[in-house]
Structure formats: structure tokens, C-alpha cells
Amino acid sequence: MNRTDRLYALVEELRAVSPRARPARELAARFEVSIRTVERDISALQQSGVPIYAEPGRRGGYVLDKSMTLPPLTFTPAEVVAVAVALGRAKDSPLASHARSALRKLVAAMPPPEGATARDLAARIHLVVEPEPYPRVSKVIERALLHRRVLRIEYEDRKGDATVREVEPTVFVGGRGGHWYLVGMCRLRQDVRVFRLDRIRRAEETEEASPEHSLDRFSMEVPNVILWNLDLG
Template sequence: MNRTDRLYALVEELRAISPRPRSARELAARFEVSVRTVERDISALQQSGVPIYAEPGRRGGYVLDKRMSLPPLNFTPAEAVAVAVALGRAADNPLASHARSALRKLLAAMPPPEDARARDLAARVHMVVEPEPYPRVSRVIEQALLHRRVLRIEYEDRKGQVTSREVEPAVFVGGRGGHWYLVGMCRLRQDARIFRLDRIGRAEETEEIAPEHPAERFATRIPEAVMGNPDLG
């Protein structure tokens, strides 16, 4: 995790548990850095205007102003576990890291009695089906979609032929068999194409801004991915 990502994650961690404090030692262990690094990061956030203050005492630590924290959530334990299971299934999709962050916030924002009961119930709920692993290139593609940048990829079709493509990304599609697909405009083919993510050997986000492609424009292609067409690139 680079420093920019860590600074953002620190704020989210403190936001999730506010108004409770988190010590520098706990934060250091959470992000696998030194206590000194955490102290420098907190100082940088404070200087940039983030309302973090130090709470003294044996159980003290760093606290984010409660006005930036989540209000108490009145979920029942069963409702919280249902949401947790749904978020847990996101381990194999483009929003996996955001789902984990949302789950931490949900549990942290529940009142203590319901929180404890939800955790107890969650310990008795197990996912039997192992999700398909999400391809390594997914993070690059996710960022390209977010920033609306042209992607440069290497794609292997079902015959084993590898081609280099420039793609204007549009949407992610979850298809049959646990596979995920990137739908976008392929400049090599000069047409809309669907790329199965586990066949993308390399992905690079370029600096070029991609034209905006509304998802509706690719509506006729999406059912093909959902049905698991074996070669759409």
C-alpha cells in the first residue's frame, strides 16, 4: 500500500469507529507500518485539515471528529449478517476492496450489543461455494473505468492467439461460471467487444481520456457475456 492509499485508509478506519479512539500501535499493526510512520501520517492529515485529535489516557488514541462518523445503524443481527454475506460474496468482483471497507463500517456503526450478537451469528454462517479468483489485472481495469482512461491490454483468445489492443472501457459484466468480462470499444476491431478478464495477460492504464460510452450503448452485447460466450474479443 502506497502512502496516498494508506492516508485514505487511515481516515476510513477512524471514521468507522468514531467516536471511539484507535491507538497509534493498533493502527501500525493494522497497516503493517511503524508507530512512527502512523504518527507522521496523522500529522500530515491534521495539517491538511482532517479533524483528527489525540485523546489522552490509557485507553486513548486518535479520534476522528464524530461529525464525520457514521450514525448508529439499527440493523438487527440477522439483517447485518445478511448484508455481510452479500458483501463477502464480492470477493471475486471489481468492488471487492470497497465491499470490505463497507463491511467494516457497517459492523463498527452498530450499537455494541447488536454488534456482538451479529458477530456471533456471522461465525455460524459459512460460504460453501468457493468464489472464482478475481484476475490480477482487475485493479488496473477498475481504475481505468473510474478515471475513464484508455486501456492497453494483451488478450489471448480461445485459440491461444495473443493480440495487443487499445480498449475504451465501458462496463464490467459478471457472467455464467463465475467469470467477469470487460465490455468496451476495441480500437483494433473498430467495434464493441467483450473480453474475459482471465484471458487478459497484461493491462495498462494510459494517460488518454476515453470517449464516454453509456452502458446502454452496449446493451446488446451484455447478454452474450452473461450467457458465457467463449470468445467475444
């Protein structure tokens, strides 16, 4: 995890437990860094205006101001397990690791009795699925999409021939055959191309900003796949 991602994750971790404090040693263990690194990160966040303060005492630590947190959520144990089931069926999809993190925060925010009930109910539900393995290069592609950066990939086509390409990534898509794809503007072909994730041997996020492309054009170019899109409104 690079420093930018860690700073964001620190804020989200403190937001999830607020108004409780999180000791520096626990944060250090959570992000696999030293306590000194956590202290430097917290200082950087404070200097940038994030309302984090230190709470003294035996149970003290760092606290994110309540105004930066969501009000209490009244999920029932069954509702939480329903969310867990949905995430379980999508565990090999884009941003799956972030979904698991969100679920942990949701359970942690529940009162202890309801949290225990949710864990007990979840233990009695089993999913029988055979998902396609989610390629490691997907994490690099996720970051490039998030940061809107050009990707450099080594891609193997259906004949086994490999080429190195620069791609302006636009969307993840879920195919009817159960595969995941990256759709973007291929600079080598000077046109829209669809890249199956399990055929991408290597992926590197460059420092170059990726131009914006209209999704309408991409949906016309790739009729055999379903655009992976979530409405969060």
C-alpha cells in the same frame, strides 16, 4: 497500496471508529507502514482540511470529528448476518475486498452484545458455493475504472493468440456463463470490445485519462452479457 488509496482508507478507518481514538501504532499495523508514515499521512490530511485531531492520554490517538461520521446505525444481529450472506455469495465480484472492509466496520460499530450475537449466528451459517476465481488483474482494472484511466492489457483470445491493447474501460459485466468481463473501447480495433477477465494475462493502469462513453451504446453492443450495475439511490 499507494499513498492516495492509503489516505482515503485512513479517513474511512477513523470514520468507522469515531468518536473513539485510533492510536498511530494500530494504524501503522493496519496499513503495514511505519508510525512515522502514519504521522505524515495524518498531517497531510489535516493540511487538506480533513477534521482529524490528536487526543492525548493512555487511550489517545487520532480522532475524526463527529460531524464527518454517520449517526449510529441500529442493525440487528440478523440483519448484519443477512448482509454477510449476501456478500459471501459475491465474494469473487468486483470490489469484493471493499465489501469485506465495509462488513468489518459494520460489525465493529455494533454494541458488544449485539456484535457477539451476530458472530455466533454467522458461525452457524455455511454457504456451499463454487465461484469462479477472481483474476488478480481485476484489482488493476478496478483502479482504472475508479480513476477513469486508460488500460494497457495483454489479452489472449479463444484461439490462444495474444495481443497488447490499449482500452478505454467503461463497465464490468457479469456473464450468464458465470464469467466476469471488462467492456471498453479497444483502440487496436477502434470499436467496442468485451474482454473476459480470465483471459487478460497482464493489466497496467496508464496515466492517460479515459474518455467518457455512453452505456446505452455498450448495452446494444454486448447482447450476451448482463450489465453489472448497482442502484445506491
